[in-house]
Amino acid sequence: MKKSIELLLIIFVFTACGTETDKYTNKQANWEDKKAAVENFDGYNLGKTYLPVYSYIYHVFEHRTFDLTTTVSIRNISVTDSVYILKADYFNTVGENIRQYIKYPIFLGPLETVEIIIEEQDVEGGSGANFIFDWATVNDKNPPLFEAVMISTYGQQGLSFTTRGVRIVE
Structure with a gap:
């Protein structure tokens, strides 16, 4: 009986410590594979969108902050047409362009989403960070x-919030 219990315990330990299967089967698209075949966007509807994001926010007083992980979601809401993202520029609080996420135009098929992740320790954008996206549609x-x-999240405290882009009319 004791041997059976030990054997069951060993089996339990090994199965509990096994490799975790990846539950996220829908992987993020490879941006290299998203390179647009279109070179000239004359005749397309061109637009520009401003998206506010936050590298950190203040709490209690101005010298105490929560650093944040940011997920930027770029979504094609059309069920029939592709959308083209021409630029994705990241600006800090004082308006300096600190990063360009798209080196060439990419396309998103109908209902497709791509994401940009800014890790929690990357606080370069500051409390007033933002993106400017240039895009084209049919x-x-x-x-x-x-x-x-x-x-x-820190200890047992956590916070989350969202922002939405605003179309820039020039």
């Missing part, structure tokens, strides 16, 4: 949707 019916989710 028509003006369904412009892309830009959202950001910011999250942080």
